[in-house]
Amino acid sequence: MKNEAWAGKKVMITGGLGFIGSNLAHRLVELGADVLLVDAMVPGFGGNYFNIQDIIDKVKINYCDTRDHYSMKCLVRDKEVIFHLAGSFNHIRTVNDPWTDLEINCRGSLSLLEACRNQNPDVKVIYAGHRGQYGRVEKTPINEEQVCHPLQINAVNIMAAEHYHILYNNVHEIKTACLRLTNTYGPRHQMQHFEQGVINWFIHLVLENRVVPLFGDGTQVRDLSYVDDVVEALLLAALSDETNGQVYNLGGEPTSLLDLAKLLIEITGKGGYNLMEYPDQYKLFEVGDYIADYSKIKQSLGWEPKVSLREGMSRTLDFYTKYRKHYWT
């Protein structure tokens, strides 16, 4: 990787105090970039001051909302790369409150892109979408060509945001690239509820020596990405012009939720699991086994996941064991 390209580069990360944003910030600080973190610290999301405690003197922070267009117009001005990670992906919450999700994912993205069009058309913007965009999976591994039929309002909004990014690339010549992430795990995730994906919640339960509830027979497959691999993909996508206007799947190590629970129990020597009937409200959103075909990004950028599930989970469990008090309350 062209690591030296990041030295002194002016980078902005929306959602910079959240899970992926803060891990990306650590890597960019290591590489010598000039980093601005923008975060509104939205309740229930993953923003956590502890996430950036050890780099606090090496980054700038602006506590503002991407929906605040006037602030965005000032903040984007001198940036060379913007990672847009201030997204909502809590599809459970969107059932009763579709508006906040629409506001954050769509209005927030438009506000940022318009600010770039007006103030900084030379910037490169990287957007993080997710696997939910595909909806029910017809066949695996799934590639970017599959038509998206989302089952969740959140996924529709993410899809719209992705389209905004591609449109600004194709029509307004703002360089953008979109990555479709799958379930991502690692240090610095919010650990207080299960509404942003199940992996962190399984980790939470096992570390508390509790039972992991598995719906059905637990054989649903998810493709799990370790956060460092995701960070690497974001960095590579930002540095290449080949990614302009493109959408790429990321993937990790596919595993069933049952095998994931067993792995966590084995590594920690704690917890247990329990098979239970699928609750009706979850059945509606179940997309089936998900395995990503990430050959497009592998071919274009040489990216592929490097951290095995066992290794990634061991690092993750060590992190939360050590820093539990900063994540449990």
Ligand SMILES: NC(=O)c1ccc[n+]([C@@H]2O[C@H](COP(=O)([O-])OP(=O)(O)OC[C@H]3O[C@@H](n4cnc5c(N)ncnc54)[C@H](O)[C@@H]3O)[C@@H](O)[C@H]2O)c1
């Ligand atoms: N974590 C995953 O497994 C996963 C999987 C697929 C896609 N993604 C995508 O990656 C992005 C980052 O996810 P994450 O796991 O880091 O989430 P996170 O909740 O940990 O971080 C998001 C951060 O964005 C901030 N934020 C939200 N709305 C904002 C707004 N309008 N203005 C400013 N800040 C705002 C929140 O306060 C939070 O700190 C999201 O867009 C998400 O859809 C995540």
